[in-house]
Amino acid sequence: MLYLIGLGLSDEKDVTVRGLEAIKGSDRVYLEAYTSILGVGKERLEAFYGKDIIVADRDMVETESDDILANADTLDISFLVVGDPFGATTHADLLLRADALKIPYTVIHNASVMNAVGAVGLALYNYGQTVSIPFFTDSWRPDSWLERVRENARLGLHTLCLLDIKVKEQSEENLARGRKIFEPPRYMSVPTAVSQLLSLLEEDAPSTDSTPAPEALNPSTTLAISLSRVGDPSQKFVSGTLEELSKLDEDAFGGPLHSFVIVGNRFHALERDFAARWAVDRENWDKVSNGVYGVRD
Numbered sequence: 001m002l003y004l005i006g007l008g009l010s011d012e013k014d015v016t017v018r019g020l021e022a023i024k025g026s027d028r029v030y031l032e033a034y035t036s037i038l039g040v041g042k043e044r045l046e047a048f049y050g051k052d053i054i055v056a057d058r059d060m061v062e063t064e065s066d067d068i069l070a071n072a073d074t075l076d077i078s079f080l081v082v083g084d085p086f087g088a089t090t091h092a093d094l095l096l097r098a099d100a101l102k103i104p105y106t107v108i109h110n111a112s113v114m115n116a117v118g119a120v121g122l123a124l125y126n127y128g129q130t131v132s133i134p135f136f137t138d139s140w141r142p143d144s145w146l147e148r149v150r151e152n153a154r155l156g157l158h159t160l161c162l163l164d165i166k167v168k169e170q171s172e173e174n175l176a177r178g179r180k181i182f183e184p185p186r187y188m189s190v191p192t193a194v195s196q197l198l199s200l201l202e203e204d205a206p207s208t209d210s211t212p213a214p215e216a217l218n219p220s221t222t223l224a225i226s227l228s229r230v231g232d233p234s235q236k237f238v239s240g241t242l243e244e245l246s247k248l249d250e251d252a253f254g255g256p257l258h259s260f261v262i263v264g265n266r267f268h269a270l271e272r273d274f275a276a277r278w279a280v281d282r283e284n285w286d287k288v289s290n291g292v293y294g295v296r297d
C-alpha cells in the first residue's frame, strides 16, 4: 500500500493520528522536500515518528518513482508531503504510476496553506485562481500569473499568491560542467514578490484581454495581506497597500515560508474589519478600504 500523507504546516506534531499510525507501520518512509517545508528538520520528524526518513527531491520523485514504489504491492510505503498532499501540488503523477502498477493507495489529508489562508480574515469563498510567483532572473521575468490576478480582480475576487521555492538548484556554471554542486535553498519573501509585482505594474505589461482592468492593480490603492509561517506559533500577518508592504524590510515578515493575498476590489464588512487588525497603517487601511473598495453582500 502506498500512503500519501499530509504533514500539516508547522512541526512534527501536526501529523494526524491516522497519518502517524500509517507512518509507524510503514516499511519505507519518504519525505517530499521540494515544494514546501515545515518549521523543523527531518531529524525532529524521525525522532517523533520513530522511523528513518528518505528525503525525496524533485529528481527522485519525477524520474525514480518506480524506486519509491518498489514492492509497494506487498510492503507499506509512506510518502509524506508538507501541508496537504493535494494542496497546490497534486502528486498526481505518483498516484497514476501507482495505479498503473496496480498498487493500492490511501490519501491521508491535513491542513494546507490553501485553507489556512482563511486566518488572514478573507472568506475562502471569495478567492479566485491561486497563482505561483516565480523568481525573476537577469534574463527572465515570467508574468503570466499577473493576468490570472487581473482576471480575479475583474470579478472582485481575492488572489492567493504562493511564492517560489528553489532547492537543489545548480549555478549555470556547475550545470554546464555537470558538477553536482547545489546552491543554498531560496524561499521567496514577500518583499521580493511585491517588488517583482510592482516592477511589472510599472512596465504596465499590456493585458492579453481588451477589458480595461489594469487600473484595478495600483501600488497605492491595491490592498494586500502577507502571511508568514501560517499555522506555526510564530505566524505573522501584515496588511496594507502594495506600496506600504514594499517599504517594509524582511524582518517585518520573519523567516520562510511566505505567501500573500491580493485583495479583490470588493470587501465584505467582516473581511475588511478582520484584515484591518494586521494593518501597517490603520488610518490608511480604513481610507483605502472604505474609499476605493466596493462592498460585498
Ligand SMILES: C[S@@+](CC[C@H](N)C(=O)[O-])C[C@H]1O[C@@H](n2cnc3c(N)ncnc32)[C@H](O)[C@@H]1O
Pocket (backbone or CB within 6 Å): 009, 035, 036, 081, 082, 083, 084, 085, 086, 087, 088, 089, 111, 112, 113, 114, 161, 162, 163, 164, 165, 227, 228, 229, 230, 231, 232, 257, 258, 259
Ligand atoms: C507549492 S505550495 C505547497 C503547498 C502545500 N502542499 C500545502 O498544502 O500547504 C508551497 C508554497 O505555499 C506557501 N506556503 C506553504 N506553507 C506556508 C505557510 N505555512 N505559511 C505561508 N505560506 C506557506 C509558500 O508560498 C510556499 O512556497
